[in-house]
Amino acid sequence: MNSGSNAPLDGAVVAVAGAAGPAGRATLLRLAEAGATVVASDADPERLAEAVDAARYAHGGATVTGDTVDLLDLDAAREWADKTEKEFGRIDGLVHLVGGWRGSPSFAETKLADWTLLEKLLIRTVQHTSLAFHDGLLRSDRGRFLLISAAGASNPTAGNAAYAASKAAAEAWTLALADAFRKAGGDDGPKAAAAILVVKALVHDAMRAERPNAKFAGFTDVTELAEAIAGVWDRPAREANGQRLWLTPKP
Template sequence: MTGDSDMSGATLDGAVIAVAGAAGPAGQATVLRLAAAGATVVAADADTTRLGEAVDAARDARAGATVTGDTVDLLDLAATRAWAERTEKTFGRIDGLVHLVGGWRGSPSFAETDLADWEVLEKLLIRTVQHTSLAFHDGLLRSDRGRYLLISAAGASKPTAGNAAYAASKAAAEAWTLALGDAFRKAGGEDGPRAAAAILVVKALVHDAMRAERPNAKFAGFTDVTDLAEAIAGLWDRPAREVNGNRLWLTPET
């Protein structure tokens, strides 16, 4: 799968999609794209200021778009469950959770790895996946087109010496997401899964502010956040059986 497919005709009218980590550049692009496609978007982030900016931009993108913002502590399972339950109760359904919570820590070499980095990344990149997947599992199964989408990095399957903590965290998050996909597969029985869990893999992400800061950089192999958002929106158009349990590469597979 590549990020250059034309999803301009995709419609998500009637879908209710939650976005975790909505205030970052990728989150803002995703909220904007989903709202433009007609989805009701329930955005969450710990940064209330940037979250408000993302919500306002998405509302402006489509007249009448329903976009809400919640400050949710995704490291608190009870709070995450409450967010999922509140979303489904308010809008009557939940059709997706897009996980865009990120973070990076690295070291000059493997021997210089600081295990404090692991403690941070384990919370950001693994614990938030565990909590959102457990909280939204039942609601996504009740949907006729539920999607749980994790954004991951190519380094998870080809780690480098200085990225041991980061790559291991991403690999664990991928494994957890694939286990969720297996749960969806089993729940679907002979008819196949109704919901899907999948991983979109990038080398790294780039956005306009990065280009402005480094005008001479080529960002080779990077995925623009708008292309990522386009790919995300298109996954509701594809059958759950085709999406579920897969790594979908937006960069050359390693």
């Protein structure tokens, strides 16, 4: 199933979940630039269409498609994975960008309704995409599952209990997927890899325009994140699998 190219992403088929936001847009652009066929999904069809069109326009001839998928529905996630592999003949990656944030002034003021929401956005969607794409990624010779996480998962603050706990759970789930890939590879080592890219927070041009005097210290620009995402395919699966790849200083 090798494309015959030496470029790690040339001819690859990569799905991007949560593709309509600034990080998703940057990722679609970078993957398309690298020669990948990009299959984007989001719950917002209008913003998704704009993101897909922008990537197609920036890289004429690139194959970038969009599907509105409810990733809170496991069957819908599996249908998306099956449709992607059937249409393009392979699936070489799933980039998980579904996000969300809720916080509180103090630990005692934490609202458990925030946990209810974040558990769905930050954990349930990871569970569903990983289960849906697991088999297809194993069939690839360069399968990658990438989770974007936050430094707060390993260094939570009092007001971010629900968010940090959700991110930590998503990381643990992804590391379990990495162990599954390791075991499937046997003595030869894993063919597929599950890795975590860790940021403090993300920043993009619109945020800078809104707050021109802000420093955004330690933040990762969405274009830098997209570059790091593409770079994971440069690493052998054995080196990438089960790794936390820090894009911000460790706390």
